[in-house]
Amino acid sequence: MSLLSQYRKEEIADWYDQHSKSILSFILLMVKDYQQAEDLTHDTFVKAYLYYDSFKNHSSEKTWLFSIAHNLTVDFLRKRKPKLFLKEFFLSQKDTNLLPEDMIKLKEDSYELYQALGEIKDTYRKVIVLRKIKGFSIEDTAKILNWSESKVKSTLYRAIPVLKKQLIKEGFFNEEALRRY
């Protein structure tokens, strides 16, 4: 391996140490399948290595990695849709939300929220995950999703009440409990 390649590899390894957990949990929230999330995280970093020269340094490497992760996830979900339709016909959606505890755990307090997020539509879920869970700015969220900033704002504005409604519907919270946060 040449020194240049070595340099890239070390940088990717460094980025992995810093951002892999965040990227994995983002993908996991989107695909609701740990093994797929792990594979897509793998692809994200391999792709980052291959596309290294395309990295635009006017966004942070984290934003760039999330754009790659998002594109891979969208491709994956698009391809998976027909299969999922049949699977969902036989299984309830909740079953696909289960986490393999020997690999990844979620504290009990957050599990209900994770479940509720899994029930709302992809567009709402991803904007909530990026803005509220990952803490990206509107500008960076727009870059990652390739949306206009106004779409980020308006979608988030619609998504939050839908998530609240889902939490109430599932019986996880009531209005009063929500207000306590």
Place this chain on the structure above:
Amino acid sequence: MRKRYEDTELDHPLKELNSDFMWKTSKKQELKTRILIDIEKLESGEKNKDATNTKKGYTFNNRSIHSKRLSIAVVVCLVIGSTLFFTPALAVIQEVYDKIFTSEHIDDTGVRTAVNQGYGQALDETFYDKKHDITVHFEMVVMDDKETKLLLTYQSEQTNVQNYYLDLFEGDTSIYLVVEDERKKLKNVGWGSRYYDQKKNKVAEAISFESIKEYEGQNITLEIENLTVYDDNGSSTVPTIWPLDFTLDQSAISKRETVELNKDFSFRGETYKIKKVEFSALETRVIVTGSDTKIQTDESGMEYRIMSKLEQQLLNARKIDEKYGYTVDDKKSGVFLKSAGEKVAPIFSKGEVEGEKDEYIMIFGPVKDRQDSILEVGDVLKIPLTKDGKIEKLAEDSEKAYIDEVLAENGITAEPLTDNEKKEMDVYLEKFPKDFPINRTVIGKVKNHENTKVIEVTIQRSGVLSQSQALNPEEAEKARKENGLSFIPIFLNHD
């Protein structure tokens, strides 16, 4: 100051969710190893269809691995980013000398200009909120047919008003119109502006809500209900009502003048039509449709817009400042109006105003002379906003000109490849990984590349140029030879 419009009671549990994920360290390390081995194999050419170490089992063929080995070499890679755009000196936004709206913190230039130009009805009404010890002074009201701006200050000797907001958009604040026995909630329009003066413990604010121009000549009451408090603990409400009684005078109301234009122009390979321009005391709207302003539909059937090239150009000059809100970056090109010789900046805080289907609306400050208003798109186009005015093309706007401009800004001159060099490039590209192909084409080579550290040059369509460089020219030449290239290729990246 930008308001925290998106704060909700779910913020805390959502943030917790992020930190509540516990990924087994051994799994994390295992995946890291898998990634690094795959990268290593990509480089070394060991990996083939059967030699997948990954559980996932996707493969890279021999040809692509070999190419990767050839394609990169040497010591260190520097990615140097640079934007295409010129940096014209922009006129400084005119200062407004109104007694309260002199601050740069008021980011709606439309209000400032309107006040400066003498629009609006002076109110000069004071209300004392005894319970909270807040003195409210209503300064002025100004409106057109789309929005009303109410300008006021509030201050206190005892209550710290630093975190008090009149947030009509996402906060708990509302504004009502009371006429005779009827009390009607008014809709929020766009963003307001706010400035807190710490020395005086005083807030100057312009709140923005729907137009009430149809009440001209009537005695009306506006009631501001509740203050929204944003602090480190989230948001809370201060219940109160601040009333304002006055007769709505004609001087508060500015008429909107609409000019149908239907003027076509092209920019960066996209075609646009300026449908119409709307002039008012508070703003100038330029309504555009274009080949990249059309509504898109995503995989879930939801409609959305992408950022058009024109919008990208407009936002290029936007600077976001935590303290001052949206301002203009003087070092960058954008889209501006020029009226009576003066530059008029976009009102960036109105960026989310959406038009009809397929429309993109650019909103600028009000202009001085509606007959002498020109839309300036970067340094390439001047479009008079009149029916007869002819579009002036200042510079070539073709893709080639655009690329040449990017290269020139980086001190690079391109020249075409010879037949032999094309063959070298074909061999090189043939060997590049096919599983993750980079969508790029070679558009030439760097002229006079002796004694340079550059290995290859890539230009993004967005105008960003990146270079792979070695530590010294000798290493760069060695790397190029390893890649089978006798020249420095210039790639155009299509992603």
